[in-house]
């Protein structure tokens with residue numbers, strides 16, 4: 001399969017008295033398609049997105065491949081090694097849950113960041129994103145002066161600007177009203193599809209995901225003693 005292929009992965013968090021584990025037997029993300037991780041709050045959606053985006057190491061024994069490259073092995077030289085950071089920056093674009101914009105950069109500087117970090121400068125594409133995401137009037141403003149929707153659209157533009165193979169978006173519409181959420185999601189999926197990026201997003205809102213025709217992977221808490229969540233096919 002062309003795309004991301006994760007097998008036999010888990011993430012274990014132990015923090016004093018608190019423990020939490022997510023288990024994933026199989027997770028495939030085809031290139032150029034969108035999938036959504038759903039599940040209740042606290043079921044581990046953000047953790048799995050971080051694992052997929054090389055922001056968090058899986059437990060030992062996981063297999064994680066893209067284009068024949070073993071992405072899981074990139075962690076073997078530590079979390080700050082250059083190959084890991086380079087792969088993360090070049091293959092993925094991120095839309096963090098809170099927007100994650102740098103407060104000291106303007107909208108257009110924030111959007112240009114992913115291009116300058118990867119050396120993929122493309123001012124025409126940057127201008128097209130600003131126009132498509134309706135950010136022209138605010139492109140010179142700093143994030144503090146933006147509405148939540150404008151921040152979210154800026155974050156989406158930044159994640160797409162370097163044309164990553166995959167865009168990872170953590171609850172990209174959670175802070176928006178229902179009609180803006182539908183519009184932003186539609187636009188996001190349309191632009192990602194136009195440039196051939198795969199999209200992996202998380203959402204609480206299974207109805208919205210279904211309405212947009214996005215395939216779903218659900219994280220479900222396993223009943224019983226210890227906090228354990230497992231990915232199930234829905």
Ligand SMILES: Nc1ncnc2c1ncn2[C@@H]1O[C@H](COP(=O)(O)OP(=O)(O)OP(=O)(O)O)[C@@H](O)[C@H]1O
Nearest residue numbers: 013014015018019020040041042043044045046047
């Ligand atoms: N350091 C830690 N030690 C133990 N458990 C942790 C630690 N950090 C996070 N967790 C637990 O990991 C679980 C998964 O968190 P995560 O943020 O991935 O959930 P989520 O599904 O994205 O939630 P939400 O929808 O509310 O954003 C939570 O139950 C949280 O309590």
